[in-house]
Amino acid sequence: MSEKYDVVVIGSGPAGYVAAIRAAQLGLNTACVEKWVDSDGKQRLGGTCLNVGCIPSKALLDSSYKFHEATERLAVHGIKVGKASIDIPEMIARKEKIVGQLTGGIAGLFKANKVTSLQGTGKVLARHQVELTDAEGNSSVIETENIIIATGSVPIDIPPAPVDGELIVDSTGALEFTDVPKRLGVIGAGVIGLELGSVWNRCGSEVVLLEALDDFLPMMDVQIAKEAAKIFKKQGLDIRLGARVTHAEVKKGKVEVSYSNGDGEQKEVFDKLIVCVGRKPQTENVLAADSGVSIDERGFIYVNDHCETEAPHIYAIGDIVRGPMLAHKGSEEGVMVAERIAGKKAQINYDTIPNVIYTHPEIASVGQTEQELKEDGVAYKTGTFPFVASGRALAANESDGMVKMLADEETDRILGCHIIGPSAADLVQQIVIAMEFGASSED
Ligand code: FAD
Ligand code: NAD
Secondary structure (H helix, E strand, C coil): CCEEEEEEEECCHHHHHHHHHHHHHHHEEEEEECHHHHHHCCCCCCCCHHHCHHHHHHHHHHHHHHHHHHHHHHHHHCCCCCCCCHHHHHHHHHHHHHHHHHHHCCCCCHHHCCCCEEEEEEEEEEEECCCCCCCCCEEEEEEEEEEEECCCEEECCCCCCCCCCCCCCCCCHCCCCCCCEEEEEEEECCHHHHHHHHHHHHCCCEEEECCCCCCCCCCCCHHHHHHHHHHHHHCEEEEECCCCCEEEECCCEEEEEEEEEECCEEEEEEEEEEEEEEEEEEECCCCCCCCCCCCCCCCEEEECCCCCCCCCCEEEEEEEECCCHHHHHHHHHHHHHHHHHHCCCCCCHHHHHHHHEECCEEEEEEECCCHHHHHHHCCEEEEEEEEECCCHHHCCCCCCEEEEEEECCCCCEEEEEEEEECCHHHHHHHHHHHEEEEEECCC
């Protein structure tokens, strides 16, 4: 009889690996199943975030910003560096090194916390069983008291622009360019489009973003989105709203893209095209027909506020369930579920999960937007402050952007905070803490 676990986690992204480590720390006999392998067939832990998401994109954002600073932003301080150049393969190699260090770090954490790492594809059979299939297709069954599904998400494809991994790429391919595309097309002016568009724009690409919606960043506070559009335009990002891509085709080493907008049919030719139109939950082959776990109408695994599925002792966390697709949201859910399995009373305040777009300046927000408060009929008051009026921001030559606070009109309790400006990601943390403590805007 093989070993029976207290907890089996499927997926080792920021939701799964955090859940596995927390469960093991609480004394539960825990295994984590991960199918991701590198080109040598060696298991890679850390999921999308560490391998092809948050970490590599932030590494490239930082490298490209330093180049941009050297070329465009130091002279104003009286610093002359001559003609700076950027070595793209070296920039990519640095990113790879960081990814390797962090994914290897998870393996170390698993060892230190006594999480058993199992290589292969996991499938939920029923309440107490997970099927593990290795790379050769051999299957075995693992017995467990509890199952945590953390299989994450994958990029959405659109039929008019099929990804070929060479000239038409998804976000993963856009982290691997070996040289700077002269003209870069991006389908989707969302978070990935703006972050990766900024990376290659700073390195010298002429970047055109084709966005189907008429509104820019509709999930952001409308005032902040307007400010962002102005700033990005100044940076040279060509953002075309209301642009519906109808066809993309590789011809003579270039990508021809057709799209329609208010002015009719348009055509553009690019050296590369990034398709980043959102991500979808990864549920393919994860659930056996009799698992008892349901999928909601949008394809996410259905869970309640405690990440419990409809099947007892089976939980789901991270991108595979409702809510924002953010690494820290999944990790919080991982901690909550592990603690609840261990008998603790953990819960999450979903109202205080911050959100950051790592452009320059950064855009960071927490809580409700002004348009959401209006829709909900909440009586609120606003306060805004432009960075151009901040001595510290002027001293740093970082005066673009603003801070906007929203508070309850009667109680003054903070309902939301939206920032575009220098170190917005760091600033928003203070508001997260303030909101957790129920602070007023006066505080
Ligand atoms: P994932 O990280 O997707 O991990 C799921 C894991 O499950 C994968 O390793 C997968 O191989 C494995 N798996 C799937 N099915 C099976 C199976 N059947 N058996 C075994 N293993 C399986 N979020 C932020 O908060 N901040 C950022 O700055 C940020 N930047 C991003 C940049 C990019 C380019 C992208 C693409 C995403 C970014 N995100 C960011 C989003 C973030 O990466 C995700 O929200 C996060 O990775 C989700 O974590 P997860 O653990 O739910 O799933
Ligand atoms: P997104 O939802 O942020 O943006 C996709 C954009 O593509 C939207 O504006 C959408 O209107 C547009 N779009 C959809 N179909 C289109 C079409 N056919 N033609 C033109 N435009 C189209 O998705 P994303 O940028 O792919 O990122 C996926 C998710 O990954 C994000 O939602 C986010 O949760 C996560 N992420 C987070 C960070 C971060 O936290 N800094 C960074 C990157 C990714």
